[in-house]
Amino acid sequence: MSVPRIQISSVVDQVHAALRVQILSGELPRGARLPQETLAAELGVSRTPLREALRRLAGEGLVVLQPNHGASVADLDFGDMRDAWTARLVIEPAAARLAAGRSPAADLEPMREAIARQRAQPDPAGSLDANREFHLALVDASGSPHLRHFAELLWVARISVAIYTAQAAQADGSAGWAGEHEAIADAVAAADGELAELLTREHIRRHPPIET
Amino acid sequence: MSVPRIQISSVVDQVHAALRVQILSGELPRGARLPQETLAAELGVSRTPLREALRRLAGEGLVVLQPNHGASVADLDFGDMRDAWTARLVIEPAAARLAAGRSPAADLEPMREAIARQRAQPDPAGSLDANREFHLALVDASGSPHLRHFAELLWVARISVAIYTAQAAQADGSAGWAGEHEAIADAVAAADGELAELLTREHIRRHPPIET
DNA sequence: CGAGTGCGTACTGTATCCAGTGTCCAACGA
DNA sequence: TCGTTGGACACTGGATACAGTACGCACTCG
Numbered sequence: 001m002s003v004p005r006i007q008i009s010s011v012v013d014q015v016h017a018a019l020r021v022q023i024l025s026g027e028l029p030r031g032a033r034l035p036q037e038t039l040a041a042e043l044g045v046s047r048t049p050l051r052e053a054l055r056r057l058a059g060e061g062l063v064v065l066q067p068n069h070g071a072s073v074a075d076l077d078f079g080d081m082r083d084a085w086t087a088r089l090v091i092e093p094a095a096a097r098l099a100a101g102r103s104p105a106a107d108l109e110p111m112r113e114a115i116a117r118q119r120a121q122p123d124p125a126g127s128l129d130a131n132r133e134f135h136l137a138l139v140d141a142s143g144s145p146h147l148r149h150f151a152e153l154l155w156v157a158r159i160s161v162a163i164y165t166a167q168a169a170q171a172d173g174s175a176g177w178a179g180e181h182e183a184i185a186d187a188v189a190a191a192d193g194e195l196a197e198l199l200t201r202e203h204i205r206r207h208p209p210i211e212t
Numbered sequence: 213m214s215v216p217r218i219q220i221s222s223v224v225d226q227v228h229a230a231l232r233v234q235i236l237s238g239e240l241p242r243g244a245r246l247p248q249e250t251l252a253a254e255l256g257v258s259r260t261p262l263r264e265a266l267r268r269l270a271g272e273g274l275v276v277l278q279p280n281h282g283a284s285v286a287d288l289d290f291g292d293m294r295d296a297w298t299a300r301l302v303i304e305p306a307a308a309r310l311a312a313g314r315s316p317a318a319d320l321e322p323m324r325e326a327i328a329r330q331r332a333q334p335d336p337a338g339s340l341d342a343n344r345e346f347h348l349a350l351v352d353a354s355g356s357p358h359l360r361h362f363a364e365l366l367w368v369a370r371i372s373v374a375i376y377t378a379q380a381a382q383a384d385g386s387a388g389w390a391g392e393h394e395a396i397a398d399a400v401a402a403a404d405g406e407l408a409e410l411l412t413r414e415h416i417r418r419h420p421p422i423e424t
Numbered sequence: 425c426g427a428g429t430g431c432g433t434a435c436t437g438t439a440t441c442c443a444g445t446g447t448c449c450a451a452c453g454a
Numbered sequence: 455t456c457g458t459t460g461g462a463c464a465c466t467g468g469a470t471a472c473a474g475t476a477c478g479c480a481c482t483c484g
Contacts, residue, residue, distance in 0.1 A: 010279055011468070012267075036436070046469045048260070051437090052267050059271035067222050068436060068475050086310070087358040094302040146299040150362045222437070248466070258439045263467090280445050280466060
């Protein structure tokens with residue numbers, strides 16, 4: 001009998017998560033300086049774990065580290081966002097095809113859940129989260145840890161920040177995307193790799209980043 | 213007049229580079245424990261920068277960090293390698309197509325250089341380096357920093373270590389691949405995206421990882 | 425009046441120190 | 455004899471202290 005091994009999280013993890021939220025939510029605006037001493041005091045930790053968290057965030061592209069000058073929130077311009085979108089166009093359609101070709105069949109449940117959540121969510125922010133979840137679930141279904149990792153980097157660092165906030169503000173927001181997501185999920189379920197790839201590519205292409 | 217701004221490297225950077233070399237060269241074997249105190253003493257630095265370097269290496273997938281238990285060199289099995297290969301099969305052909313479609317034309321010089329170096333190199337290790345260089349140059353030519361980054365992660369963490377060392381030992385080694393590389397470079401130069409993608413895919417598919 | 429220089433301050437980078445946790449082994453009890 | 459438990463040891467995680475670097479401002483000199 002084994003107790004289900006609870007997840008202990010180090011201070012570094014918690015600081016990392018906290019800063020990530022603050023950056024993605026815009027509470028820490030793009031380009032904002034991140035003075036170690038001040039930040040550490042605010043978060044109630046020492047500088048050591050803060051520094052390690054900052055390094056990790058730098059690895060994810062969320063902050064930039066200049067030697068002897070300190071850290072600041074990454075200031076991503078439209079070019080960066082467009083590049084992330086291009087990279088998604090490479091990775092996600094291919095992942096969809098892989099997911100459809102998997103045997104035993106890929107796990108569709110997370111995708112279905114994300115779709116349902118997106119339909120149920122009235123507010124734009126939640127809908128956006130659900131959207132992100134669907135896309136990550138799709139890549140996850142490919143069974144490739146690397147592709148999953150890459151997709152996560154693309155979504156976290158470059159996309160959630162500003163691209164789709166602008167887009168979601170338009171028209172009906174992102175809630176309307178659920179239908180397209182469902183078609184992709186169906187194609188994966190039907191093991192039609194060709195179709196899944198095509199639908200995913202067209203879906204992404206249909207929603208390019210918007211210059212702010 | 214501006215002096216060309218020399219690159220200053222922090223201790224963290226240097227430790228990171230040193231460990232990376234030792235891991236990739238096999239001097240630090242897969243699964244080896246990395247006790248902080250010992251390592252720090254050997255490298256002649258304190259534990260603080262060492263820890264930050266370890267975190268960075270963990271982000272690259274070269275080492276694994278277990279809370280309250282320490283770091284060890286990532287122990288990649290055949291599954292990991294095969295997954296990296298699958299991911300390359302997604303990224304590199306797409307990058308080749310993007311490179312061919314670029315205007316102004318993609319920079320072919322690094323690719324040509326890598327090919328020449330591969331032809332000139334008699335020893336397997338050098339040839340392997342040149343091989344890696346070609347593939348990274350190809351992805352770089354796509355103009356997408358993200359794809360370049362991903363390719364680098366795949367090559368560094370999973371591939372150089374063991375996959376192709378086994379393969380390079382076979383038959384004529386990797387020197388013979390130069391011809392295939394040249395065909396890819398030519399297709400990119402001719403702006404034939406379709407062909408570049410196809411050739412790249414077939415090239416990679418022709419050289420899967422070998423179980424050791 | 426303007427350019428350059430030197431100093432002071434604020435911050436980062438590194439080293440050291442302390443507390444907390446995991447692991448191994450031996451002693452004890454069933 | 456085998457399982458359990460207690461404790462010593464070794465190591466990591468976090469906090470603090472110190473050294474080094476960059477930036478801004480005032481002062482000086484042309």
